[in-house]
Amino acid sequence: MSIGNSPEDERPFEDDREEARLSIGRVLQQARIAAGLTVDDLTNATRVRLPIVHAIEADDFGPCGGDVYARGHIRTLAKAVGIDPAPLLAQYDADHGGRPAPTPAAPLFEAERIRPERRGPNWTAAMVAAIVAVVGFVGFTAFKGGDGGDKTQVAEGSTPSTSKTASPTPTKPDEPKPDPTDSAIAAAPQDKVTVQVSAADGRSWISAKDHNGRLLFDGLLKQGESKTFQDSEKINLVLGDAGAIQLYVNGKKIDEDWQQGAVERLTYTKGDPQVG
Incomplete structure (x- = not known):
C-alpha cells in the first residue's frame, strides 16, 4: 500500500471560469x-x-x-x-436589471353621446325661404323680359359678325433636364476652391472647414449621398472612411488608392487639385 497522493489528486486543477468578457x-x-x-x-x-x-x-x-x-x-x-x-x-x-419597461399608454375615454333634442318647425326659416323664392322669381322674370328685347333688336339690325375663336398658343414640350454630371463641378468659379465629396462605396463620417476654421459640415454621409463645399481660399477635410469616398476638386477627380477604413486629413486650395 503506497502512501501519498492518489492519481486523481495529481491531476491539474481545471479552471471552469469563463473568460472575462470586455466591458x-x-x-x-x-x-x-x-x-x-x-x-x-x-x-x-x-x-x-x-x-x-x-x-x-x-x-x-x-x-x-x-x-x-x-x-x-x-x-x-x-x-x-x-x-x-x-x-x-x-x-x-x-x-442593469433588464430593458426598461415601456410607459403605459394613457386610458382612452369614451365620448358621451348627446341625444338630439326634438325641435318644432322653424317658421322663421320657412318665411325667409319663401321671400327669397319670390325675389328670385321676380328677378328671373325681369331678366327674361330684357333678354327678349335684345333678341328683337338683333333680328331687325344687321347680322352680328361672328368673332374668330382664338387659336390656342402652341406649348413647347418640357425640355428634359440634364443629368448632373462632372461638368457642373467643372463650371465652378476659378477664384474659389470647390470640393465635392460623394459616398460612392459605403458610408463615411466627414468633416469640412473653411480657411477661417468655420465648420461647414460634420456628420455621417450615407452611401449615395454627396456634399459640395466652396471657399475663397481652401477647404480642410477629414474623411472617416476614405476608401468609401469619391472626391472631385475644382472639377477634377482625385484618384487616390485609399484603403477601406482609412482616416484621411486633406487640404485643397484654388487652381489645380493640390494637397496642402
Whole structure:
C-alpha cells in the first residue's frame, strides 16, 4: 500500500471560469481607436457631449441621466464607430436589471353621446325661404323680359359678325433636364476652391472647414449621398472612411488608392487639385 497522493489528486486543477468578457466602455473605446477617431471626433460626429463619452468608455453611465438615455448613447456611439449596437445593449440590460419597461399608454375615454333634442318647425326659416323664392322669381322674370328685347333688336339690325375663336398658343414640350454630371463641378468659379465629396462605396463620417476654421459640415454621409463645399481660399477635410469616398476638386477627380477604413486629413486650395 503506497502512501501519498492518489492519481486523481495529481491531476491539474481545471479552471471552469469563463473568460472575462470586455466591458461596454472597453469595446466602444477599442472600436473608436480602430476607426482612427479621437474622442473629439466622436463628439462632433454624434453630438454626444465630451464628458459623457469619457464616462461611457470608463463604464460610468451615471452622467447619462438614466437607462433610456444610456441605451441611446450606446447605440449612437456604436453606429458611429462602425459596430453592431445590439450585443452592447443586451449586455447593458443584463448588467442593469433588464430593458426598461415601456410607459403605459394613457386610458382612452369614451365620448358621451348627446341625444338630439326634438325641435318644432322653424317658421322663421320657412318665411325667409319663401321671400327669397319670390325675389328670385321676380328677378328671373325681369331678366327674361330684357333678354327678349335684345333678341328683337338683333333680328331687325344687321347680322352680328361672328368673332374668330382664338387659336390656342402652341406649348413647347418640357425640355428634359440634364443629368448632373462632372461638368457642373467643372463650371465652378476659378477664384474659389470647390470640393465635392460623394459616398460612392459605403458610408463615411466627414468633416469640412473653411480657411477661417468655420465648420461647414460634420456628420455621417450615407452611401449615395454627396456634399459640395466652396471657399475663397481652401477647404480642410477629414474623411472617416476614405476608401468609401469619391472626391472631385475644382472639377477634377482625385484618384487616390485609399484603403477601406482609412482616416484621411486633406487640404485643397484654388487652381489645380493640390494637397496642402
